[in-house]
Amino acid sequence: MKNDSNQDRRGFLKASGLLTGGALLSSLPGVAMPFGSKAAGYHFSANDTIKVALIGCGGRGTGAAQQALNTKQNVKIVALADAYRDRLDDAYKALTERGAKAADGTPKVDVPEDHKFVGFDAYKQAMALADVVILATPPGFRPSHFEEAVRQNKQVFMEKPVATDAPGVRRVLAAAEEAKKKKLNVVVGLQRRYQPNYREMIKRIHDGALGDIVGGSVYWVSGGVWQKPRKPNQTEMDYQMRNWYYFNWLCGDHINEQHVHNIDVANWVKDSYPVSCQGTGGRQVRTGKDYGEIFDHHIVDYLYADGTTINSQCRHYEGTYSKVDEMFQGTKGKVDSFGQKSALLAYKGAPIYVHNGKNDGNPYQIEHDELFDAIAKGEYKFADAERVAKSTMTAIMGRMATYSGKVVKWDEALNSQIDLFPDKLAWDAMPKSLPDANGLYQIAVPGKTITV
Structure with a gap:
C-alpha cells in the first residue's frame, strides 16, 4: 500500500x-x-x-x-x-x-x-x-x-x-x-477444509442440496488481539517484528490474517474466486499508535462471475457482538451456521441435512x-498452496478495496506491483512503513490511497 x-x-x-x-x-x-x-x-x-x-x-x-x-x-x-x-x-x-x-x-x-x-x-x-x-x-x-x-x-x-x-x-x-x-x-x-461438518455440508451444497448459491455473508467480528508496548532503544524492525499483527508487510491486516478463513469458505462454497470487490473500512476504535497501520474494521462485497455477491465483515471492537461463521442462501434453501448446530435448511425451516458432529475430532489435528x-x-x-494463495489474494483484494475506496478487479489486484516487504532484512534495517514524530503510522485514506 x-x-x-x-x-x-x-x-x-x-x-x-x-x-x-x-x-x-x-x-x-x-x-x-x-x-x-x-x-x-x-x-x-x-x-x-x-x-x-x-x-x-x-x-x-x-x-x-x-x-x-x-x-x-x-x-x-x-x-x-x-x-x-x-x-x-x-x-x-x-x-x-x-x-x-x-x-x-x-x-x-x-x-x-x-x-x-x-x-x-x-x-x-x-x-x-x-x-x-x-x-x-x-x-x-x-x-x-x-x-x-x-x-x-x-x-x-x-x-x-x-x-x-x-x-x-x-x-x-x-x-x-x-x-x-x-x-x-x-x-x-x-x-x-479438513473439518468434517464443513466437508459434509459443502459436498451436499456442491451436489445441489441448496440449488444455486445466490448470496451469503462471512464473518470474523471479535474484540481483537494482543499488542506489545515499544521498549526503550528498540529498533523499528524489532518493534514491528514483535508486533507483526499490526503491520501489513508482516500480516496483511486482519482481513487477511484472520478473516481469510471465512473468505476461503465463501470461495469453497462458490467453487470459484471473485472477479471484483468494493468495500469500506477504517479505524474507529483501535486508533492509537500501538495498533500500527491496520484498520479495525472492513466490510467488503465480493462479486463472483455468475453475479452472486458475498458480503464479508471483520472487525476488532472490544465489548461488542462477536461472530466467526458463514451463512449462504441458495435457490432451494440455506445454511445459517457451520457451528455446533450446522445444518442445511429449506426456507420454511425443514432440515435438508443436519450434521451430527459427535465424533468429528479436532480439525487442526486432522490436517x-x-x-x-x-x-x-x-x-x-x-x-493446497494454489487454492490458498488465491483465497489469500481474495483477502488482499478486499484490503485494497477498503484502503482505496475503489472497485478493485481480480486481474489488476493480482498483477499489482506494490511490494510491501522491506528492501533489507536486518535488525537495524528500516521497514517501508515508519512512524512519525508522535509514533503514529500513516493510515490508508479511502479516496487518496493507491493500492493497485
Whole structure:
C-alpha cells in the first residue's frame, strides 16, 4: 500500500526427491528427477522416522509441531528456527515438557543445540535437516520460506495466509506449480477444509442440496488481539517484528490474517474466486499508535462471475457482538451456521441435512493426521498452496478495496506491483512503513490511497 498524498524417509521420500542427497525412484511414471540419479528399488517402513523442522516458533508453530507429534506416524522434531532465540527456547521447552517418545523409547523432540537456528536466514539451515517443514512465521515471510522448502524438495505444512501482497501471492503460485511437478504434499492451515461438518455440508451444497448459491455473508467480528508496548532503544524492525499483527508487510491486516478463513469458505462454497470487490473500512476504535497501520474494521462485497455477491465483515471492537461463521442462501434453501448446530435448511425451516458432529475430532489435528498418513504411505495427495494463495489474494483484494475506496478487479489486484516487504532484512534495517514524530503510522485514506 502506498499513499499518493505516502519440506530418514525411504520410498516416498525417494519418489518425491525428498531424501537429501539421495537417489530418486525411477520406476514411478511422471515423477521428476531433480537429482539426475536413479534407484534400483523402492521400499518404505512404518518404522522409518519422518524428520520435521519447525520454522517459526510462536504459539501457532508450537501447536502445529505438537499436532505433528500427535499423529500415528514415527515423527520427530529435529530442528527449530526462528528470528528470536527466546521464542525458539519457549517452543523447545513446551514441546519437550510433554515427554513424547517414539516406539523405540527415544524422545520425539530431538533438537540438539546445533539444530537450533536463529535469525532471518535460520529457516534454510533447519530445512536442510528435515523431510517435512512446518512454516509458521508471520505470513509476510511465507513466500520466501515456501520457495526454499520446494527448492529443497520438502513436504510442507504451512499456516495461512500465504502472503501479504500481490508479488508474494505470485511467488507462492509459482512455487505451488513447482511443488506439483515434484509431487510434494502441501497442506495449508485453513483447517475448515479438513473439518468434517464443513466437508459434509459443502459436498451436499456442491451436489445441489441448496440449488444455486445466490448470496451469503462471512464473518470474523471479535474484540481483537494482543499488542506489545515499544521498549526503550528498540529498533523499528524489532518493534514491528514483535508486533507483526499490526503491520501489513508482516500480516496483511486482519482481513487477511484472520478473516481469510471465512473468505476461503465463501470461495469453497462458490467453487470459484471473485472477479471484483468494493468495500469500506477504517479505524474507529483501535486508533492509537500501538495498533500500527491496520484498520479495525472492513466490510467488503465480493462479486463472483455468475453475479452472486458475498458480503464479508471483520472487525476488532472490544465489548461488542462477536461472530466467526458463514451463512449462504441458495435457490432451494440455506445454511445459517457451520457451528455446533450446522445444518442445511429449506426456507420454511425443514432440515435438508443436519450434521451430527459427535465424533468429528479436532480439525487442526486432522490436517496433520492426513498429511503424515500420506507421507508414511508414499502417497501424493495434497496440493493446497494454489487454492490458498488465491483465497489469500481474495483477502488482499478486499484490503485494497477498503484502503482505496475503489472497485478493485481480480486481474489488476493480482498483477499489482506494490511490494510491501522491506528492501533489507536486518535488525537495524528500516521497514517501508515508519512512524512519525508522535509514533503514529500513516493510515490508508479511502479516496487518496493507491493500492493497485
